[in-house]
Amino acid sequence: MTEIDKNVLKEVENNQKVEVVVKRESENGTAELDLVRVFSNMGKKKRVYAWVLIICMLVGLSVPMLMAELKDKTESVSAVITFLYDGAKLEQAPDETPLDINYITSSYILQNAINRTCLSENITVSSLERNMGIERLLTENTRQDLEVMEKVINEGKTGYDAVRDVIYQYDGKYILTLDNGFSSDPEAKNKVFLKGDELSNLLNNVIESYNEYFYETYMDMTLPDNNLDSISIEDHDYIEKLDEMVTMLNSLSEYCHDKDKEDFYEIRSKKDGMSFRDIDDCIKLIKDIDIDYLYAYVFYNGIAKDKKSMMTKYEFQLKNSQRELNVVEGNIKNNKQLISEYKNDKITISMTDQGTTQVNSAVTDYYNKLIMSQADDYVKKAELGETIANLNDKITGFKTGSSSKSQKEYVESELDSLVNICKALYSLTEEHAEEIIDSDSYKSSYMSYIGAQYVGESFFSANNIKKAVIGIVVGVVAALAIWFMDGFIAEFKRGSAESEMKKKEEVQA
Amino acid sequence: MSQTDNKTKHTAVTSGTAKKQQTAKETKKIPGVIKLYLGLFIIACVAGVIISIVSYFGKDKIKRNASVSIEFTYDGAAQNKTPGGEQFSINGITSEHVLSDALEIAGFKDKYTIDDLRSGMVVSGVYPQNVINRIKQYDSLYDFSESRTVSLDDYYPTVYSITLYDEFDSSISDSDLNKIVESIASSYKAYFINKYSYAYDMTDYNGLLKITDYDYTQRVKILKLRLGLLERYSGEMYKTNTSFRKNGISFNDIMLKASHIENESLSRTEATIITDVLTVSSARLRNQYEYEIQILENEKTYKNANLEEINALIDSYQTDGILYIPAGETVVKVESNSKETYEKLTDKKVEISKRLVEIDSEIERYNSYLEDLKKATYTASAKNDSIDTKLKEIEESVNELEKSFDVLVKEYNNSIVNESSVVLTDSKFSGAKLLSGSFIVSAVKRTVPLCIIVLLVCCIHMFFIENRKYRAEQKAKM
Numbered sequence: 001m002t003e004i005d006k007n008v009l010k011e012v013e014n015n016q017k018v019e020v021v022v023k024r025e026s027e028n029g030t031a032e033l034d035l036v037r038v039f040s041n042m043g044k045k046k047r048v049y050a051w052v053l054i055i056c057m058l059v060g061l062s063v064p065m066l067m068a069e070l071k072d073k074t075e076s077v078s079a080v081i082t083f084l085y086d087g088a089k090l091e092q093a094p095d096e097t098p099l100d101i102n103y104i105t106s107s108y109i110l111q112n113a114i115n116r117t118c119l120s121e122n123i124t125v126s127s128l129e130r131n132m133g134i135e136r137l138l139t140e141n142t143r144q145d146l147e148v149m150e151k152v153i154n155e156g157k158t159g160y161d162a163v164r165d166v167i168y169q170y171d172g173k174y175i176l177t178l179d180n181g182f183s184s185d186p187e188a189k190n191k192v193f194l195k196g197d198e199l200s201n202l203l204n205n206v207i208e209s210y211n212e213y214f215y216e217t218y219m220d221m222t223l224p225d226n227n228l229d230s231i232s233i234e235d236h237d238y239i240e241k242l243d244e245m246v247t248m249l250n251s252l253s254e255y256c257h258d259k260d261k262e263d264f265y266e267i268r269s270k271k272d273g274m275s276f277r278d279i280d281d282c283i284k285l286i287k288d289i290d291i292d293y294l295y296a297y298v299f300y301n302g303i304a305k306d307k308k309s310m311m312t313k314y315e316f317q318l319k320n321s322q323r324e325l326n327v328v329e330g331n332i333k334n335n336k337q338l339i340s341e342y343k344n345d346k347i348t349i350s351m352t353d354q355g356t357t358q359v360n361s362a363v364t365d366y367y368n369k370l371i372m373s374q375a376d377d378y379v380k381k382a383e384l385g386e387t388i389a390n391l392n393d394k395i396t397g398f399k400t401g402s403s404s405k406s407q408k409e410y411v412e413s414e415l416d417s418l419v420n421i422c423k424a425l426y427s428l429t430e431e432h433a434e435e436i437i438d439s440d441s442y443k444s445s446y447m448s449y450i451g452a453q454y455v456g457e458s459f460f461s462a463n464n465i466k467k468a469v470i471g472i473v474v475g476v477v478a479a480l481a482i483w484f485m486d487g488f489i490a491e492f493k494r495g496s497a498e499s500e501m502k503k504k505e506e507v508q509a
Numbered sequence: 510m511s512q513t514d515n516k517t518k519h520t521a522v523t524s525g526t527a528k529k530q531q532t533a534k535e536t537k538k539i540p541g542v543i544k545l546y547l548g549l550f551i552i553a554c555v556a557g558v559i560i561s562i563v564s565y566f567g568k569d570k571i572k573r574n575a576s577v578s579i580e581f582t583y584d585g586a587a588q589n590k591t592p593g594g595e596q597f598s599i600n601g602i603t604s605e606h607v608l609s610d611a612l613e614i615a616g617f618k619d620k621y622t623i624d625d626l627r628s629g630m631v632v633s634g635v636y637p638q639n640v641i642n643r644i645k646q647y648d649s650l651y652d653f654s655e656s657r658t659v660s661l662d663d664y665y666p667t668v669y670s671i672t673l674y675d676e677f678d679s680s681i682s683d684s685d686l687n688k689i690v691e692s693i694a695s696s697y698k699a700y701f702i703n704k705y706s707y708a709y710d711m712t713d714y715n716g717l718l719k720i721t722d723y724d725y726t727q728r729v730k731i732l733k734l735r736l737g738l739l740e741r742y743s744g745e746m747y748k749t750n751t752s753f754r755k756n757g758i759s760f761n762d763i764m765l766k767a768s769h770i771e772n773e774s775l776s777r778t779e780a781t782i783i784t785d786v787l788t789v790s791s792a793r794l795r796n797q798y799e800y801e802i803q804i805l806e807n808e809k810t811y812k813n814a815n816l817e818e819i820n821a822l823i824d825s826y827q828t829d830g831i832l833y834i835p836a837g838e839t840v841v842k843v844e845s846n847s848k849e850t851y852e853k854l855t856d857k858k859v860e861i862s863k864r865l866v867e868i869d870s871e872i873e874r875y876n877s878y879l880e881d882l883k884k885a886t887y888t889a890s891a892k893n894d895s896i897d898t899k900l901k902e903i904e905e906s907v908n909e910l911e912k913s914f915d916v917l918v919k920e921y922n923n924s925i926v927n928e929s930s931v932v933l934t935d936s937k938f939s940g941a942k943l944l945s946g947s948f949i950v951s952a953v954k955r956t957v958p959l960c961i962i963v964l965l966v967c968c969i970h971m972f973f974i975e976n977r978k979y980r981a982e983q984k985a986k987m
Contacts, residue, residue: 270704340825453640455641
């Protein structure tokens, strides 16, 4: 045993600590590296390395921070559209035709949106369309059902049949997403980026122009034609004028209680408190006490400016109606024959185990159609019959009635005031409709939306914080490694210096 | 070897102290190096600031803008409803009315147009964080933990922010921009308060229905309509706020009074008119009744025929029996469309029969009126006069009731929709300024990492210098 070994052992006895000794066979003899001394070396330099540790941690923190700052942020904004009318959940438009939500990315809407937004860069319609996405939201129930079904399938449980029929129900909600980074070529590297609020403003304007398109298409607030001025034409006779007024008031009343406008039926004007419903009641009353009242007088007494031409006119109408009636009656007769001769399909059912057969007749669609058209024809016949009877009465009235000059004058003055009343009613309805169109609720009755929100990672998001922590840890590990290496190298040098010295001693000795 | 050990220890110690001495010496020398490091450090800081200035005014430039917040505090704002219960939309703020008033208040009416303002205005609602993700969320049945993100069905903002950018005039001063946006907000507030006020003004309609032009039965109809409209409106107002009272009157009182007039005085008057056959012009009345009867009789004849035909059709309709076919363990019912057709036919039949019943009752009514008319004797001018006055009295009371309803509604406006329903904040200006918060944040974000890296490089450099010196020392000793 060499002296070195003896000394080592002595130290072991004295200090009772276990040492790890590294032996290395080298040309210069063995060199021993003492791990404890490595650590003590490290300890000596701990002040230096405390600073190194801190700096490495800071570097580890700042590198991901810088990277996050400098990285190409592809941000995106999202908005939610909710359709408010009834058919939306069944994917119908307000007039019950299928709703095509993809129209929101049509060039008309997008070009409108681009025109409205002040953008610092030029965005083309095609690049905008490429960056837009639409997502439909299922209802909560459907999603819960799907979740259950997935679990059942995944766990291979039975009872699959029970959950098999998940009905996909939609909520009438759509999520629109717009990504930043526009280019006309999807592979292009140079993308145009919008800054600041421009991206969200653009998406909001897309929704705005879609909303406008929507209510322009599906909401029709145009009033019926105002033909009241043409009533004042001298050519028309009294009853004709009255007929025209009746038609106009009827269409005005229908306008008020139109089913498409039922959202606005009860909305009250902020000026006079009337709603379409109230206006409708007024129209009906005026028709009753004014128009019908005069109509009765003229009709029953056969008052006309020019009896002969009135009679001719009504006789002409009578002939027309009669002809129509003949056609309808012919149809009815034909149908009757068809129906009585029609043989319905026979269904033969054989039940094999009992060996019996059964024959039943089934009603076909064609037969049903025949029956329904017959019923409609009957109604038409009744209506025509009424019209003809009334025309006959009118003609009789003209024949027998004697319209004196005073009666005519009375009727004329009444007619003038009636025309004025109708005109006033029309303009009151028009004002009300204009007020509704101007109101906020008009433009927001079909859809509401949550404006564009930035959906992306904030600077302090979990992801970024994770990266920062990793950076710090890496820094700490690096610092410790350097520290250890430093101590190790010192010890190594010491070891090799020792062996050098030993060699010299040996040489000397 | 302990000696060598001691020696090495000693040398270690001495070299340590020597090193310390050396470092002491070096610290006196180091100032030169430290100056270099400080210089580098300052350069890094300055570089960072310059880079952020360049990008702040170049790539990331924020446009100058002034913004104001509007908050709605009335009931129903959170459900996107107006005070009247209709759908609300903030779009009124870009209407001509509001913007032209705003320009006038701010004094820029001749300088800028409404379209100028519209091009620079951005109106957006203030939403809670993460609102889109919360709407996408659904309550999972399996993952029902307390820390889950709560899902949202819908969210309607009650706070809106109005931002005005200097798009329309980049030379406009900061204070002017602020002034304009503040006047837009206050003009919108006035517009809002005015717009959602209620009123009740029947003058236009009453003008069309001048009572004195009509016969008594017609006058009764007019008064009935007016009372009916009043009842309906006051009923609606009562429903929205059952507790509102002013001067001891509530909406319910008006509604009850209106129905009282209708059911008591008006219907009594109507009864008198009918039984006593009071009329301004009996000839016209007779015309009216006879005309109506004639038309109705025509309708009746043809509808009767129609009914018979439909009945025959229904009888002749061959329906099929209900059929069951066995299929496996169950039975399947076979149906065709006959049920639907049968129902349609029956519906038609019911419609016609109903109308016939109506016609019959009306014909009866007119006939009885006609009979009374024929029997009546016309010395009843005194009765006519008394009915005239009675009707006038009722009309007066209806007029008064309408007026008091109008007053009550206006009071209601003042209490529900008033100055406190819309809250405005002061305007806030933000633009690319060197001392603005956002610039400072972005400058820090850029400078700090740069400085840290420079620091590290300096430390590593210092470390190597020291190491080299140390080794040189060691070599010198050896």
